[in-house]
Structure formats: structure tokens, C-alpha cells
Amino acid sequence: MEDKLYVPAEDPYFRDPYIDVEEWRDTPVRHYYVHGGFHGTDINGESEARFALYFPEKEKYEGRFFQYLSPAPESENATESQTGEDNKIAFALTHGAYFVVSNQGGFMLGGDSSRLYKVSANTAEFSRKVAKRIYEAEERPYGYVFGGSGGSFKVMGCIEGTDGVWDGAVPYVMANPMAAPNVFAPRMRAVRLLGEEGMQKVVTAQEPGGSGDIYEGLNEDQKQALKEATSMGFPPKAWFDYPYMGDGALMVLVPAVYQMFPTYFKDFWEKEGYEGADPESNEARAHMKLVTTVEHLDYDYAEPELSEEEKNTVDTSWLNTILGGEKLPHIYLKDAIPADTYTYHCRFKVLDGACAGKEINISSIDGNMLELHPENDGKHENPFKELKPGDQVMIDNGDAIAMQCFHRHQLPDETYDVYDQFRNEDGSPKYTQLPMLVAPMTAISGAGLMPTGNIHGKVIGICSMMDESACPWHGDWYRKAIGRCGIDEQDHFRLYYHDNSIHDDRAGYLDDPQNQVDYLGTLHQALLDVAAWCEKGIEPFDTMNYTYADGQITLPKGAKERGGMQPVVSxxxxxxxxxxxxxxxxxxxxxxxxxxFKAVIEVPPKAGKVTHAAWDYEKTNDWSNDEVIEAVDDTTYKIEADHVFTKPGIYYPVIKVASNRHGDAGDIFTQCKNLDRVKVIVE
Incomplete structure (x- = not known):
């Protein structure tokens, strides 16, 4: 029996909306700004549900709104810091829509997570009343909700938990109910075991002229760790990003493991069935406990400041959950950590003195100085106010290593076949299983419900082929989940994969511009396509052609065979x-x-025309010098260029291309991008 869908009009909790600001603004383009909230929705005097609405001028309004859901609840005004192609407000205002955003009720630990989609739904419905007043129109505005990473959970909560509030949705870099924290564990284990040298071998093997064998030159432990991560869905091409990716949002997810399984981090090292208890395992060999004393504490350091834009991406939105805490000390130890020890996000534990028993994760270690992680186990107070020089402390990497194996002890149902590698031939688990699954609880806390695929509206999903934090197969899982709900895919769902992009949704910042493009143009076009689908009955392109096997998504080589909207350059x-x-x-x-240098660019049928092609020959990160583009036919283009190198060396020239549905190079928001690389050895 289907759970009762949420109907905003029937909920008295949001019966008292208010507006406290209404004004015309000229930036980023002229629009009417409305700010407000819902009286009586605060919890213990905090986290009142608030919203911000941005309306285009009447002659530019086409009867719709786009509503953004951030991965973690953040300020309703956070998107105002975005610029250029990243500017969600400007995209909406220049494409016939008003823009809707709320604080989703504010961030809080525990409580009823359905508050997330209920705040979003009531914001959407109230925005319609405001729109009718502003535009003096009775027609119901169409509504579309979108969000990435943890925001994709929230989109699923909205489109599965309600009916009629939104007409369509675009979840992107999609999560699924077994994603967090499990997606981060195998990648961190691989990074630990391969180290800098091993990671470089993996990256080099995939470069132009490389062997293509990512296991070449690795020892058996390294091969096993890399194979496990690959079979869990980590895209091999994404390893170029290893210097930047860290462990993602793992640190804000670990406290749930401490709370639910407080003995896991002890059992892992002591009980049979856990890797750390085997003295021959690489986990046991890497385990370090350093007992030393505090030399002194420093509170006078300057805390780093992040801009609003830096903490409001799908990669960094989780930072909003740790803001506002008391300042933590930098701790200087009597003894330095032994060389060649695995130290990433070790645990700091106080053994005696007034703070005995207190512990926290370490953000970084510099010699004998520790920087404590501001996640602070979900707390905001400084637990080390009474810590003194001379107090005995321990630095322990055991918890970090144990988390890298956590996914092995969390086997879900058969729809998640990437976990089959941890089962024996008879289906029994190879490793001891914990009594409950953590990831589904994370999904519920992120979506407000358990995502099942039971959508109410039209949905276009976007996944990145090099996504290091939301595996590409997550999109395929959701597609199949929709099918299991008996929903007609052709009428309700499309799935597009975006090649050569990672998790981050920014265009103005790329981890490594030589290896990646952003997917924003494709995301924005998907929003316009779902709007055309709902408003005019214009069906979007079919779901892209792809194959799925052993945790990996593979696309056909050519654009015509792939479909979708992204150009392909060779x-x-x-x-x-x-x-x-x-x-x-x-x-x-x-x-x-x-x-x-020669290149052939293909655009999928009816996906538009090539609008940009440029080379960067010598790693300048400058693709502003457009090449002459020659059309071969309606979907194929070619370019030819020459370059002279003045210094010897090994170069990896990169060509970046873009296409637009209407061949409009001036619309910065809807340029679908891709790249290719070659190698030149200059002697």
C-alpha cells in the first residue's frame, strides 16, 4: 500500500506565511525580489522556514519556476553569491522562469526529516500565489525542482512524496539509498594502499599513449583495492582527481556510525570476521597508535574563511553543517608522528587529565601540530577547554582505516549488485555483518523519505561519467527502481550521462581543467527540456545508450550511438x-x-550545433582562442590547427568543444561541453 502523499494545503503547520522584503533589483538582471518565511515553524527558537523568490519582468516570464534544493540546508540567499554560468538565479530569469529557493527548514540533527520536502512544497505553493499577484494572472505556474548530490535525495523526496506540487524534476549527480557513507570508503582504501606512486601509475596508464591497464605495476594488495573500488563503481578515469577529492563528506557522516555502532571501531581490530583482527592484513600492518603528551595549545591562529560560493556547491554544501562552532585549538605534541605512517583523518584521544575520554577527528597534521576537524562529531562546543600541556594523548589511525572497510559489513538487497563481490558463492557474506544498514538512514535523513523510484511527475536524471562521489551506476539503479514501481519510463523518465565531468557542479572552478569539463550546460538544458515536456508535450531525447557491468557504466564511442545532448570530440x-x-x-x-592537430566533433541528432572549439597546447588553461569550425553535415564538424613547441618536454594538448541546441554561442547557460586529449613528445 502506497504511503499517503503530502498535500501542502492540508498542513496547518505552514498556515501563516509572511513576506518581509519586496523590492526591485537590477543584479544579475532586473527582477522583483521577495523574501519571507512561515511564522511558527522555528524549532526551539531557531531554524525558521524561510524562502527567497526572484521574479523576472512580466514580458520575460513564461509561466514557470525553477526551484533549487541544495545538498545540505543552507541560507535561502546563498545562491546570490554565484556568478557567470554558475548563477542559478540569472539562468532562471533569462529563461522564462522565476527562481525559488528556501532554507529547507534549516539544518538540524535528528527530528522529522520530512520537514525538508514539506518546507520545499509549501514554499513552491506559496510562490504561486505571489506570482499570480505580481503578474496579475490566474494561470497556475508550472514548477520544476532540481538538485545534485545530497540535493538529488531532496529532489527524490519532493517528487516521490507529493503529487501536483511540481510538474517535473532534474536530480543530478544522483545519490541512492546505499550511497553514503559507503561510496567514500573503497576509494579512500585504494588511495591509502596505492599512495602517490601507485595513483600516478593508474593515471598514466589512461593517458594518450598509456597501456590502458590500470593495474600495471601494482602489487597484489594494491590491485585488490583498486579492483574493489572499481567494482563498487568508482570510475577509473576519475583517478586523475585524487589530489583534490579527499574523503568527500565522510567526516560529517562518521558520527552516525559512532552513535549506531559504538563498538565497531573496537571490534574491527579484535574480532574474527573483521579485517583488522587478521595480523596479516594490510589494515593491521598500517595500524598506528602514538601515545605522547601535549606540548602546548594555540588559539591565536587565523581561521580560514570560505566564500559563500565555495561552500555552496554539491561538493562542499556539507560544510554548512559544521559552521558556527566554537574555535578548536591547534595542538602541538611532544613527539612527531612516525614517518611513512597513514595519518589522513586520524583520531585524537585524550587519555588523562580533565579531558580524559574526549576525542575528535584530526583534519591535518603538520609535523607535531594537529589541526582538529571542525565537524567535531556533530557538536558545536569545544570539548578541549580544559586540556593542558603534559596531558597524555593518543593519535590513532584505526578508526579511519576501519571506515575504509565499512561497506563490506553493510550488504544490502540484490538490487545493489556491486556488493556481490563481498558474498560467497552460496550468497552468504564473506565478512561479519552489522545488525543494520546505515546508508538507508542517511538517505531518509537527506530525502525525508526512503527513495523508491515512485515518482509523481516527469524526471530527467543527469549523472557524471567521472563522478568520484556519486557513482555513475546510481542513475541506472534509479531508472530500474522506477521500472520496479510499474511506472512507464517513456512517459516519465530520461537518464543522461555526461562524459569527462566529475561531481562538482561549478563551471567557474574545475579541480583540473586539463582533464574535465563542467556539466552545467547539459543540466540547464535538461531543465528546459523537462519544462517543454510538461508544458508543450515535446518529448526529450531518449535515455542515452549505455551498458552496465561490474559496477561500471560504458558509453558508445560516437555521439550518434550515445544519444543525449553532449557533443563528442575525437x-x-x-x-x-x-x-x-x-x-x-x-x-x-x-x-x-x-x-x-585535427579533430572531428559529433553532435547527437537534433541536439544542436557546435558553438566553440579551442585547443590548449601547453597547459595554460586558456581555451579562449576559437578555432575555425567546418561543418561536414548536420551533425559532424571538423577542425584543423597547427602549433610549434619552442621547448622540449612531454605535452598533453587538450581540445574543448561546446554545442548549443539552437547554435547560440551567446547563451552561456546552455553550452554542452566535452574534451579530448593527445600527447606530443618534443625533443
């Missing part, structure tokens, strides 16, 4: 003698020699 290079190797991907040349 580049080759040759020296002055017309020579190249590795199917045209590598050439050798002399300093001063003219080198020819």
Missing part, C-alpha cells in the same frame, strides 16, 4: 612528416617543428 595529432602512434593520439617532434 582528436589526433601528427608531426611534420605526418607520423603518429597509438591511433593518432601520440606523436614525436623536434623543437620548432610544425605539428598538425
Amino acid at each position: 582528436a589526433v595529432v601528427e608531426n611534420a612528416a605526418g607520423q603518429s602512434d597509438y591511433d593518432g593520439k601520440v606523436t614525436r617532434a623536434k623543437v620548432g617543428e610544425n605539428i598538425c
Whole structure:
């Protein structure tokens, strides 16, 4: 029996909306700004439900709104810090929509998580009343909700928990009910075991001219860890990002494990069935406990300040959950951590003195100085106010290592086949299983309900092919979940994969511009497509063609075979003698020699025209010099360019291309992007 759907009009909790600001603004474009909230929705005097609405001028309004849901609840005005292509408000205002955002009721630990979609739903419905007043129109505005990462959970909560509030939705870089914290564990284990040298081997193998064998040159432990991460869904191409990705939001998720399974971090090292209890395991060999004393504490350091834009992305929104806490000390130890010890996010434990028994995760270690992690187990007070020089303390990496194996002890149902690697042939678990699953509880706390795929409206999902934090197979899982609910996919759902992009949803910042493009243009076009689907009955492109096997999503090589809306570029290079190797991907040349670069760009059928193509030959991160683009036919384009290198070295020239549905290079919000790389050895 289906749970009763939420109907905002029937909920007296939100019966008293108010508006406290109404004014015309000229930035980013002229619009009418409305700010308000709902009286009586605060909890213990805090976290009142509030919203911000941004209305375009009447002649630019097309009868719809786009509503953004951040991964973690944040200020209703947070999106105002965004600029350029990242500016969600400007995108909506220039594409016929008013923009809706709320604080989703504010961040809080525990409580009824359905508050998330209830605040969003009541904000959406109240915005319609305001729109009718402003535009003097009785027509119901169409509504579309979108969000990425943890925000995709919230989109699922909205589109599954209500009916008729939103007409459509676009969840992107999609999570699923077994995602967090499990998605972070195998990748961190692989990073620990491979180290800098091993990671470089994996990256080099996938470069133009590389062997293509990501296991080449690794020892058996390293191969096993890499294979496990790959089979869990980590995209091998995403390892280029290892210097930047850290452990994602793991630190804000770990407190739930401490609360639910307080003995796990002890049992892991002592009981049979856990990896740490095996003295021959790499976990046991890497375990470190350093007992020392406090030398002194420092509270006078300058705390780093993050801009609003830096903490309001799908990668960093979780930072909003740890803001506002008391300042933690930098702790200087009598003894430095032993060299060649795994120290990433170790645990700091006080053994005696007034703070005996207090502990916290360590953010970073510099010599004998510890910077404590501001996550602070979900607390805001400083637990080390009474810590004194001379107090005995322990630095222990055991909890961090135990978390890297946590997913093995959390086997879900058969719809999550990436976990089959942890089962014996008879289906029994290879490892001791904990009594309950943590990830589904994280999903419920993020969505307000358990996502099942029972959508009410039209949905387009977007996933990144190099997503290091939300595996590409998550989108395929949700597609199948929708099918299990008996919903007609052709009438209600599309799934698009975006090549050469990672988790982060920013265009103005890329971890490594030489290896990635952003997916914002495709995301924005998906919002316009779901609007056309709902408002005009114009069906979007079919779900892309892809295959799924052993945790990995694979796309066909060409744009016509893939479908979707992203262009595909294939580049080759040759020296002055017309020579190249590795199917045209590598050439050798002399300093001063003219080198020819060629590229073929394909756009999927009816997906538009190429609007931009530019090379960066020498890692300048500048793709502003547009090449001459020659149309071969309606979907195929080619370019040819020359370059001379003046210094010897190994270069990886990168071509970046973009297309637009209408061939409009001036619409910065809807440029669908891609790239390709070649290798030039200059002697």
C-alpha cells in the first residue's frame, strides 16, 4: 500500500506565511525580489522556514519556476553569491522562469526529516500565489525542482512524496539509498594502499599513449583495492582527481556510525570476521597508535574563511553543517608522528587529565601540530577547554582505516549488485555483518523519505561519467527502481550521462581543467527540456545508450550511438612528416617543428550545433582562442590547427568543444561541453 502523499494545503503547520522584503533589483538582471518565511515553524527558537523568490519582468516570464534544493540546508540567499554560468538565479530569469529557493527548514540533527520536502512544497505553493499577484494572472505556474548530490535525495523526496506540487524534476549527480557513507570508503582504501606512486601509475596508464591497464605495476594488495573500488563503481578515469577529492563528506557522516555502532571501531581490530583482527592484513600492518603528551595549545591562529560560493556547491554544501562552532585549538605534541605512517583523518584521544575520554577527528597534521576537524562529531562546543600541556594523548589511525572497510559489513538487497563481490558463492557474506544498514538512514535523513523510484511527475536524471562521489551506476539503479514501481519510463523518465565531468557542479572552478569539463550546460538544458515536456508535450531525447557491468557504466564511442545532448570530440595529432602512434593520439617532434592537430566533433541528432572549439597546447588553461569550425553535415564538424613547441618536454594538448541546441554561442547557460586529449613528445 502506497504511503499517503503530502498535500501542502492540508498542513496547518505552514498556515501563516509572511513576506518581509519586496523590492526591485537590477543584479544579475532586473527582477522583483521577495523574501519571507512561515511564522511558527522555528524549532526551539531557531531554524525558521524561510524562502527567497526572484521574479523576472512580466514580458520575460513564461509561466514557470525553477526551484533549487541544495545538498545540505543552507541560507535561502546563498545562491546570490554565484556568478557567470554558475548563477542559478540569472539562468532562471533569462529563461522564462522565476527562481525559488528556501532554507529547507534549516539544518538540524535528528527530528522529522520530512520537514525538508514539506518546507520545499509549501514554499513552491506559496510562490504561486505571489506570482499570480505580481503578474496579475490566474494561470497556475508550472514548477520544476532540481538538485545534485545530497540535493538529488531532496529532489527524490519532493517528487516521490507529493503529487501536483511540481510538474517535473532534474536530480543530478544522483545519490541512492546505499550511497553514503559507503561510496567514500573503497576509494579512500585504494588511495591509502596505492599512495602517490601507485595513483600516478593508474593515471598514466589512461593517458594518450598509456597501456590502458590500470593495474600495471601494482602489487597484489594494491590491485585488490583498486579492483574493489572499481567494482563498487568508482570510475577509473576519475583517478586523475585524487589530489583534490579527499574523503568527500565522510567526516560529517562518521558520527552516525559512532552513535549506531559504538563498538565497531573496537571490534574491527579484535574480532574474527573483521579485517583488522587478521595480523596479516594490510589494515593491521598500517595500524598506528602514538601515545605522547601535549606540548602546548594555540588559539591565536587565523581561521580560514570560505566564500559563500565555495561552500555552496554539491561538493562542499556539507560544510554548512559544521559552521558556527566554537574555535578548536591547534595542538602541538611532544613527539612527531612516525614517518611513512597513514595519518589522513586520524583520531585524537585524550587519555588523562580533565579531558580524559574526549576525542575528535584530526583534519591535518603538520609535523607535531594537529589541526582538529571542525565537524567535531556533530557538536558545536569545544570539548578541549580544559586540556593542558603534559596531558597524555593518543593519535590513532584505526578508526579511519576501519571506515575504509565499512561497506563490506553493510550488504544490502540484490538490487545493489556491486556488493556481490563481498558474498560467497552460496550468497552468504564473506565478512561479519552489522545488525543494520546505515546508508538507508542517511538517505531518509537527506530525502525525508526512503527513495523508491515512485515518482509523481516527469524526471530527467543527469549523472557524471567521472563522478568520484556519486557513482555513475546510481542513475541506472534509479531508472530500474522506477521500472520496479510499474511506472512507464517513456512517459516519465530520461537518464543522461555526461562524459569527462566529475561531481562538482561549478563551471567557474574545475579541480583540473586539463582533464574535465563542467556539466552545467547539459543540466540547464535538461531543465528546459523537462519544462517543454510538461508544458508543450515535446518529448526529450531518449535515455542515452549505455551498458552496465561490474559496477561500471560504458558509453558508445560516437555521439550518434550515445544519444543525449553532449557533443563528442575525437582528436589526433601528427608531426611534420605526418607520423603518429597509438591511433593518432601520440606523436614525436623536434623543437620548432610544425605539428598538425585535427579533430572531428559529433553532435547527437537534433541536439544542436557546435558553438566553440579551442585547443590548449601547453597547459595554460586558456581555451579562449576559437578555432575555425567546418561543418561536414548536420551533425559532424571538423577542425584543423597547427602549433610549434619552442621547448622540449612531454605535452598533453587538450581540445574543448561546446554545442548549443539552437547554435547560440551567446547563451552561456546552455553550452554542452566535452574534451579530448593527445600527447606530443618534443625533443
